[in-house]
Amino acid sequence: MREMLREAAAGIRGMAVEVAAVIGVIVIAALAAAAVLALV
């Protein structure tokens, strides 16, 4: 049971990292879009 809970926590931590990665890419896309629209 403890092992299962540990693995579940590890899995949720892993998915949190994936969500953070996507948020990071969204920020890059937003900055890029703003810069391109301002310059072009």
Add this chain to the structure above:
Amino acid sequence: MLLRPSLDDHRSIAHDLGRIIGVVAMAAVVPLMWAIARQEWYAASHFLLLIGVTTVVAAIADRIHPSPGRSVDWSHGMVVAALTWLTVPAFATVPLWASGHYSRWVDSYFDAMSGLTTTGLSVIQDLDHLPESVNLWRHILQFLGGQGIVLAALLFLAGSGALSLFEGEGREHRMFPNVRTTARFIWLVSAAHAVIGISVLTLDGIFVQGFGPGRAFFHATTIFMAAFDTGGFTPMSTSIAYYNSPIFEALVAVLMVAGAMSFGLHHAIWNRRKVANNIEVRTFAFTLSVTLIVTILGLVLIGAIDQFYPLVRVGLFHALSAHTGTGFSTVSSAELARWSGLAFAGIAIAMALGGMSSSTAGGVKSLRIGLAMRAMRDTVREALLPDGAVVAQTYHQYGVQRIGPNLVRSVFSISLLYVALYLFGAAVALSLGYDLGPALFESISASAAVGLSVGVVSPDMPLLLELTYIAQMWVGRLEFIAIAALLGFAASTVFGK
């Protein structure tokens, strides 16, 4: 001198191939149950036929044994892997071809190969009226291919030669000394993502899309399998545009990123190891950022999109879909075909580079790109530094690793082979009268197991081109080595002594 394989070699290959085909029989039970639940009796009968045929083949193969004590070598696993991706799609066509949604049998083989290689290109007709169970089967094929039908066979039917089969599938990195433990971890990661992913997408379907619970679950399950396995099939012909929801696209984006991550990286994150200096993470982040910026710049320059919000939403989704090798789209093929200049370059380069190694993504892959860049940097450093200066040629991937000459040779060889494969498909399409841009785009999409299309792939494309794309999907998925082993095995059988 080529040595002709013995009868035991053939027996051993037939035995292992049969066990893997047995996995298809087990997998087909799921759409069969779905067909019964949805009262799709016509489709159910085809799944019963598939289960019957594959069970008989597996049972026959089970009785073919090599001589006792015979060990299975590296090339054996490669040959089995190469044959698996050729034969399994042939069996998988039974419910597809019988559905009547394909104008010729090769079309259904194309879709089965596309599914099993997690590509996502499709030549199905009238997808929106396909029985749900058959639609589910298309996505299960992606799941089987992505998770590795070989790995499934190892997990459920493990026997001799397990490790060589594992290597033959193109998953080089081993996280555990035992291949069965590795397979279990891969399935654990998949199960965790399946539970969370399908639950969240189902809730989105019910509360955002306004679907009923059954329909929401069906769409969530199919989209999960296609996203996490970087496949690209969708239950509706308009791909992800059908949902027209930024929340849905964001959820799918998370699954695409998860699918393109190597299982070694999943393992490291799950065990709280530092991954910021990992060469694959850095390379993927760098190339994704560059191709994303190039795509956004291109979209503005050609006047396709000139507003902030749609630029971020459309540009990001397609750059991510291309780079992870998924192939989902929120615009039509016709609109994608109008993305010229830098937008075309951004998406095409993203497709060609691909995701991480030991993932379901295709393409050259971030590890090779990173190592190639590191090797070139070290070469320049050596040239600039004084004679006798030593340049430490290392990289970080779950610890400090050394860049040796064999590794560099392997990296550049496979990368060049991918470029050759991209050009080969483009040349075939060019010879059939297609323009260079679409020819190159579609060739990269097929070879790198992406699935984005600018319209060349269609039910009425020439047979030669269709066969070329089938071959590209097969070769690209297995990363050349297994194909070379199969060709060597065939040559030894014919010309060996």
